[in-house]
Amino acid sequence: MPIDLSQTTMLMLGGAFVLGWIVAKIGAAISKRVNSTNRDPRDDRIRSLEAEHRIALSEVEKLKEALEEQEKEVAKAQSLIEEKDSDALKKTGVIEKLNRDLKESVKKTRELRYELTERATENVKSEVKLREVETELEVAQASSEMITTGILDYDMVQESIDVEDTGKRRRKEDKQQRRAGDIAKSGT
Numbered sequence: 608m609p610i611d612l613s614q615t616t617m618l619m620l621g622g623a624f625v626l627g628w629i630v631a632k633i634g635a636a637i638s639k640r641v642n643s644t645n646r647d648p649r650d651d652r653i654r655s656l657e658a659e660h661r662i663a664l665s666e667v668e669k670l671k672e673a674l675e676e677q678e679k680e681v682a683k684a685q686s687l688i689e690e691k692d693s694d695a696l697k698k699t700g701v702i703e704k705l706n707r708d709l710k711e712s713v714k715k716t717r718e719l720r721y722e723l724t725e726r727a728t729e730n731v732k733s734e735v736k737l738r739e740v741e742t743e744l745e746v747a748q749a750s751s752e753m754i755t756t757g758i759l760d761y762d763m764v765q766e767s768i769d770v771e772d773t774g775k776r777r778r779k780e781d782k783q784q785r786r787a788g789d790i791a792k793s794g795t
Contacts, residue, residue: 742776
């Protein structure tokens, strides 16, 4: 049996469908307004906590990136410090070696100055002795010439020569000792 539905019935059926849909929308809108005024405060707290959690996660990511950058900088700084430490150790070794060399040089210089002072003193002493010998030789020659010519009485001449020789020798020795002292002072 075929069902014959008329056009009017079809229109009514379509109209009823549209009217039901409109009523459902209006009912949903009204219930939404009623529900929004009577919302549970825990839902708001949950939403705010979820938002704070998302913000915290993004901050954690930023902090992790910053931490990684700082770790890289720390690693660079440590390598730089190690390089500087090794350079400092090398320079310390060089300084110690130079200090040892300097001490040895100072010691050798002092020894050479002492030796130079001794040689200068010996040289002055030998010059004094040489002059004494020359003076004695001159006196001996002069007295032998006088004795041979018979002009001089040996006893009187000998006394005057001894007095003069002693004064001259003392002056020469004092002069030479001052000179040796000056040389020694200028050497140190």
